[in-house]
Amino acid sequence: DTAVSQTPKYLVTQMGNDKSIKCEQNLGHDTMYWYKQDSKKFLKIMFSYNNKELIINETVPNRFSPKSPDKAHLNLHINSLELGDSAVYFCASSQDGGGTQYFGPGTRLTVL
Amino acid sequence: EDQVTQSPEALRLQEGESSSLNCSYTVSGLRGLFWYRQDPGKGPEFLFTLYSAGEEKEKERLKATLTKKESFLHITAPKPEDSATYLCAVQAATNDYKLSFGAGTTVTVRA
Numbered sequence: 001d002t003a004v005s006q007t008p009k010y011l012v013t014q015m016g017n018d019k020s021i022k023c024e025q026n027l028g029h030d031t032m033y034w035y036k037q038d039s040k041k042f043l044k045i046m047f048s049y050n051n052k053e054l055i056i057n058e059t060v061p062n063r064f065s066p067k068s069p070d071k072a073h074l075n076l077h078i079n080s081l082e083l084g085d086s087a088v089y090f091c092a093s094s095q096d097g098g099g100t101q102y103f104g105p106g107t108r109l110t111v112l
Numbered sequence: 113e114d115q116v117t118q119s120p121e122a123l124r125l126q127e128g129e130s131s132s133l134n135c136s137y138t139v140s141g142l143r144g145l146f147w148y149r150q151d152p153g154k155g156p157e158f159l160f161t162l163y164s165a166g167e168e169k170e171k172e173r174l175k176a177t178l179t180k181k182e183s184f185l186h187i188t189a190p191k192p193e194d195s196a197t198y199l200c201a202v203q204a205a206t207n208d209y210k211l212s213f214g215a216g217t218t219v220t221v222r223a
Binding site (some may be wrong): 004031033040041042043044045048050055056058090092096097098099100101102103104105106 | 143144146150153154155156157158161197199201203208209210211212213215216218
């Protein structure tokens with residue numbers, strides 16, 4: 001049974017389109033995250049949510065809008081996609097904002 | 113701002129050839145230092161947490177150590193299945209809910 005799952009695994013789209021990535025965790029954690037991993041493998045946090053409340057927004061463009069309908073889900077909607085948005089996006093979860101985090105398999109976004 | 117620097121960027125080892133990875137960090141009060149392993153096409157997988165200087169953790173052929181400025185991940189007698197990218201991250205005492213990652217060290221172990 002997958003602990004942290006993301007859909008879709010691959011996303012190929014044109015510049016200017018809007019897309020969403022979904023994430024679900026079944027670990028019972030209260031904190032969820034979105035990370036971006038660029039082509040150089042550098043993993044950078046984008047958002048942290050605790051009990052559905054936004055805790056961290058790391059100077060991410062307004063085109064990115066996370067939504068947490070409940071503690072087990074954190075979705076990411078991206079408007080007006082740009083070439084520079086191409087990357088792998090990882091969802092993760094932990095308890096109480098701890099650094100022991102469990103990551104999903106990633107969503108590879110390619111913007112053409 | 114928290115900074116994490118990992119070296120080397122890449123490491124090629126012969127099976128059985130032990131080596132160490134370095135993680136230097138700057139953080140305003142360390143809550144914890146974390147090591148993760150990432151296989152190609154997969155998400156990072158948690159390995160260790162270290163909280164204070166002098167602490168050590170072991171798991172199979174891996175051993176992580178911590179000083180006030182850096183952490184080492186020692187790989188003893190590596191096997192090809194140890195090939196992966198190893199990521200180091202820090203969490204500041206004043207900044208819950210945020211991990212700052214280094215760029216990683218990609219380890220390749222040849223049989």
